[in-house]
Amino acid sequence: MKNIRFILFSIITLIFCFASQSLPQDNTDLKSQIQKFQSGSHQFMVTGYALTNFIKPQNEPSQFETGFNPIFLYKANDRLFFEAEIELEIEDGEQNITLEYAQILYTLNDYLIFGAGKFLNPANYFIERLHPAWINKLPTMPMFVGHHGGMLAGQHLGFQLRGGTPIKGSKIEYVFFMSMGPTLDLDDGFIDFKNYEDNNNNKGIGLKFGFLPIPELAIGYAFENATVGEENTQFENVSATTHVVDFSYAKDIRGLKGTIDLKAQVVWLNIDNPNIAPLTFENNSNGGYAQIAFRPGNVDNDFFKNLEFVYRYDWTDKPDNAPENELMKRSTIGINYWLSSSSLFKFAYENKDIVVPGGSTTNEHRFIGQIAFGF
């Protein structure tokens, strides 16, 4: 019996000794040990956002939509990095899975990064910086930047060189990119940005310059050019050129007890006129948006400090003689309620005028509610 007691005592003592040795010595050790087992501590991180919409169009049944965009980040070392986003959504009565972007990035120096893969279009400020649901201040995107179409590509498949350089108190940004470029769609005389199999050997090129004279203000200009016609056809020399101007200003204004946020972007798209049917018209399009938002974040009231008021005007104007030559003008007014720094409720009402050939105008309006969560 004594032997059994001695053996049990020895085992318990040994267990206690091993347990004591493995316990962290202080809170700092404990914190670092816990962090080792948390997501993101092994150079890999999953982040992203989710959203659910409720849409009530005029004279049509109301709909729910939902989406989830996981973003995968992997840092191999201080120079080598990988990022990818997948979009999973139920929208317009369909379930879609899309590779939003996937690119390998290599930091060349403090001022230049090389990236290759599918990447968000650097010329499209809204898509590159503002489109995630928890950042976009309205439940919809401007018509021309069209995540799934529009006048400016959302993504490119190719490579890019990009960076930023501080110059005293200001900063310049620069991006050069080369990609498959869009393809010409002879049905409507427009271009298709979803080009995963190029129709010619020409590759699209683009440049983006940004200038930030003060931290709150960013202005940018971008240029894109690509041959869009199919090789060995009579349209093989047709090219498309895009000019884009963007503007961003966000400032906390003490007198207003809140933050003013102004955003604007205008796109001009020109597709060559080869004067061969069906392309026998001057193929110039333009589109844009201007948006103002105000959040009284510095008032004392807990409810009002989480509110945000938003107004956006956007338009798209296609060529007069094109098969789809609508002029669309839309006004959207919205109120948001922030639940945290990256989650919010949005309530918006939009009113759209569509001017069709002959000058007749039709009007559409709808209500959209959204909950968005960035994580």
Added chain:
Amino acid sequence: MKFIKKYMVNLILGLGFFAVLTIVGCASTTDIVDRSGAQLWGENCARCHNIRPPQSLTDAQWEIAGMHMRTRANLSGIVTRKIIEFLKTAN
């Protein structure tokens, strides 16, 4: 001739606008590289979205998120390092 005149006027106006912005930018603020990590964090993140509290991610996650945002926002290396260092210190 009219065409050239129109584009010359636009060019001069454009260059003038950039010149004014450059002078304003260079004259009115501290050099970016001399700013603190906290200041750079507020300035760069808030331009597009609400700033996330340092406690919302772990130190290791800030290292990864910092590299992601460096690409997206065209941040220079020194600015990125200062912001990440601040976030890790404040975490």
